[in-house]
Amino acid sequence: MQVEAITIAGEEEITERRAAVLDAVLALLVEKGAAALTMTAVAQRARCSKETLYKWFGDRDGLLSETVRWQASKVRAGAYDRQHLDAGALRESLEAFAANWLSVISSQTSVALNRVAIGQAEALGGLVLANGRFAIGERLKPLLLDARAAGLIAFDDAEEAFRTFFGLVGRDVQIRLLLGDRPPLDGSTIADDAARAANQFLALYGAKQQPAKAG
Amino acid sequence: MQVEAITIAGEEEITERRAAVLDAVLALLVEKGAAALTMTAVAQRARCSKETLYKWFGDRDGLLSETVRWQASKVRAGAYDRQHLDAGALRESLEAFAANWLSVISSQTSVALNRVAIGQAEALGGLVLANGRFAIGERLKPLLLDARAAGLIAFDDAEEAFRTFFGLVGRDVQIRLLLGDRPPLDGSTIADDAARAANQFLALYGAKQQPAKAG
DNA sequence: TATCCGCCGTACCGTACGTTACGGTTCAGC
DNA sequence: GCTGAACCGTAACGTACGGTACGGCGGATA
Numbered sequence: 001m002q003v004e005a006i007t008i009a010g011e012e013e014i015t016e017r018r019a020a021v022l023d024a025v026l027a028l029l030v031e032k033g034a035a036a037l038t039m040t041a042v043a044q045r046a047r048c049s050k051e052t053l054y055k056w057f058g059d060r061d062g063l064l065s066e067t068v069r070w071q072a073s074k075v076r077a078g079a080y081d082r083q084h085l086d087a088g089a090l091r092e093s094l095e096a097f098a099a100n101w102l103s104v105i106s107s108q109t110s111v112a113l114n115r116v117a118i119g120q121a122e123a124l125g126g127l128v129l130a131n132g133r134f135a136i137g138e139r140l141k142p143l144l145l146d147a148r149a150a151g152l153i154a155f156d157d158a159e160e161a162f163r164t165f166f167g168l169v170g171r172d173v174q175i176r177l178l179l180g181d182r183p184p185l186d187g188s189t190i191a192d193d194a195a196r197a198a199n200q201f202l203a204l205y206g207a208k209q210q211p212a213k214a215g
Numbered sequence: 216m217q218v219e220a221i222t223i224a225g226e227e228e229i230t231e232r233r234a235a236v237l238d239a240v241l242a243l244l245v246e247k248g249a250a251a252l253t254m255t256a257v258a259q260r261a262r263c264s265k266e267t268l269y270k271w272f273g274d275r276d277g278l279l280s281e282t283v284r285w286q287a288s289k290v291r292a293g294a295y296d297r298q299h300l301d302a303g304a305l306r307e308s309l310e311a312f313a314a315n316w317l318s319v320i321s322s323q324t325s326v327a328l329n330r331v332a333i334g335q336a337e338a339l340g341g342l343v344l345a346n347g348r349f350a351i352g353e354r355l356k357p358l359l360l361d362a363r364a365a366g367l368i369a370f371d372d373a374e375e376a377f378r379t380f381f382g383l384v385g386r387d388v389q390i391r392l393l394l395g396d397r398p399p400l401d402g403s404t405i406a407d408d409a410a411r412a413a414n415q416f417l418a419l420y421g422a423k424q425q426p427a428k429a430g
Numbered sequence: 431t432a433t434c435c436g437c438c439g440t441a442c443c444g445t446a447c448g449t450t451a452c453g454g455t456t457c458a459g460c
Numbered sequence: 461g462c463t464g465a466a467c468c469g470t471a472a473c474g475t476a477c478g479g480t481a482c483g484g485c486g487g488a489t490a
Contacts (some may be wrong), residue, residue, distance in 0.1 A: 034334065038447060049468045050449080060448065099250055118336030118393045119249065125395035133387055133394075161387045164415065171382035174390055176334045179348075180340035188235065200419055253477060263481080264438045275478065435490085442481075448474095455468075460461100 009010045018056060021046040021186065024068040025063065029112040034119065039063075064116060064124055070185040071113055074129035075104055080143050090147045095141055098194035104132075110175045118178070137162050139208050154207040161205060169195040233271060236261040237285040242279065244327040249334060254278075258318040279331060281338055286328055287346035290319055295358050303356060305362045312355055313384040314318065315375050318321035319347075321400045326392050333393070352377050383412040 024046035031038055039060060043050045055065040077100050080093040102112055110132075117124040141158045148155065155161040176183050185193075239261035244252055254275060272278040291313050295308040296312045319325055325347075332339040355377055364369045370376040391398050400408075 003473095039449080047468085049470085051283055051451085052467060055467090059349075067325075070458080077328065109315045114390075118330055122395040125393075129391065129396055129481090133390060134453070164383065167382035167386035169376045169382075171386075172385075175329075175348060176344065178340075178393075179329075179344045180337040181344055204415055204418055248434060254479080255477080264437085264440085266439095266481085270437095296456090316485065432490090436485105437487105438483105438485080440467085440482090443479085445477090445479105449472105450474100451472075452470090453468105454473105456466085457479090458463105458465090460463085 016178050017059060018066070019070065021048060021053070021056070022067050025067045026071060026109055026112075029067075029116065030108045034112065034116045037116070039147060053158070061123070064120065066129060066175075068117065068127045068131065071109060073137070075110075075131075076135070077139075079139050082142070082146055085150050085152070087152055090143070090150075090152050091202060093143050093164070094198035095194045096202060097136070098165075098197045099190050101136055101169055102173065102185065102190045102193060105174050106177060106190070114178060116173075139167070140165065148207075151207055153202070153205040155205050157196070164204065165197070165201050167198050169194070174206075225263045233281070234285065236268070236271070237239075237282050237307060240282045241286060241324055241327075244282075244331065245331045246321045249327065249331045250421050253265070276335075276338065279335065283328060283332065284322055284344065285338060286324060288324075290346075292354075294354050294413055297357070298363050298407060299332060300358075300361050300367070302367055304364075305358070305365075305367050308358050309380070309413035309416060310406075312351070312358070312378075313394045313404050316384055317379070317388065317400065317408055320389050321392060321405070328391060329389075348381070352381070355380065363422075366422055368417070368420040372399050379419065380412070382414050383415050 020043070023161050026041055027036070028041055028045050032041070039050055039053055043053055046053075053063060053155075057066055080096070084202045085093075114128060114132075119130040137159070139198070140162055144153065144155070144161055148158075153161075172184065173183055236257070240252070240257055243260050244257055247256070254265050254268055257278070258268055261268075268278060270279055295311070300308075320329075327418065329343060329347075332343040352374070356373045359370070359373050359376055363370065363373075368376075388398055388400065
């Protein structure tokens with residue numbers, strides 16, 4: 001820690017340190033739970049004073065909001081590369097989206113952050129939704145639209161198609177995690193689930209090939 | 216309120232009054248949110264003393280647990296009637312399950328209770344899961360197994376089939392509600408969603424009839 | 431009518447947290 | 461070396477909540 005400050009600008013130097021504080025919030029949240037996330041605990045964990053916390057983030061809600069944004073900026077993955085979309089590339093892209101999404105929602109950080117957002121004021125909930133559910137929706141829709149333009153799938157409403165995909169991928173995973181259950185979700189399970197979800201989605205929306213065997 | 220006490224037994228009379236207290240908890244939770252659910256507020260709302268609350272429910276967690284159980288006992292719906300299961304009856308039963316489930320998870324009471332269970336200790340989360348997600352799973356599986364025995368659908372694992380159905384029904388509804396979003400879910404929307412989910416499920420798992428048009 | 435018991439209303443206690451204030455320390459710039 | 465700003469560590473304040481104690485009331489029983 002306390003590396004030599006990036007000398008780009010005064011603001012960047014602050015941001016550097018702020019990131020460490022926000023990482024401390026995330027670590028505390030994952031390790032001790034939302035109940036233990038007091039300003040004192042954050043200050044101790046981040047090796048800074050409470051005065052600094054309040055100067056930088058205003059109040060507790062500001063700190064939490066900034067933490068949500070920080071986590072979102074770390075999770076953001078790239079969109080798909082839209083060159084020559086055939087059936088195989090579509091399936092691969094769908095699987096990649098599904099696997100990435102499952103990895104995100106099953107991460108301890110995501111679960112902890114969603115917990116506080118749900119329990120906390122509505123402001124945080126909107127922020128988490130915008131950076132989670134809706135962000136991935138906007139990133140997936142171009143793929144769906146291109147696939148439809150290529151005649152690979154058929155649907156009327158991209159939003160509705162995405163919601164079905166969302167349901168096929170997540171199923172009961174997120175609510176179970178949020179409620180403290182631990183559905184098995186190691187790497188191979190995620191890969192299998194992603195493949196299954198992609199298959200089922202193509203079985204429902206595929207325009208040409210006959211529906212694949214589900215399940 | 217304060218009706219003449221049921222004269223069956225001393226215990227029943229207490230339960231009668233307890234129900235009123237638990238309804239007060241639910242009302243408070245829905246109207247003011249989890250943050251306002253203090254023991255003082257409950258006592259005022261229920262027109263009883265805090266001393267009584269602690270005598271009856273032990274502590275705050277006991278009151279919350281009892282409230283979850285109370286709500287679960289009110290929501291429990293009957294299983295399907297398993298007489299002569301043909302394709303039409305199967306679709307109807309699936310739609311009924313889907314519609315009922317959507318009604319439950321979109322109710323203000325369910326949302327509020329899930330919020331506290333997620334934010335609260337893990338004990339409540341397990342209770343909510345047992346009375347929600349897993350309870351409906353156990354109620355749907357007999358239908359799925361009978362339908363498979365009748366040759367109407369095909370699957371290897373009833374649990375996996377149910378999870379897919381769960382995802383097709385709920386999609387992003389529950390997480391959006393928990394995070395404070397208000398996806399439109401009036402009566403006709405629920406009916407449409409239930410029909411769509413049943414169609415999609417039959418398209419994926421139907422053994423005989425060709426897959427219906429999805430979406 | 432006398433007694434008892436359960437409950438209400440309220441005051442109270444201990445604690446924990448968010449927020450503020452302050453003295454001491456480090457460090458950049460002159 | 462001096463100054464000032466930023467920050468650390470900690471103490472302090474106000475508040476709110478979970479939990480407990482107590483006086484009083486009404487209703488049941490004899």
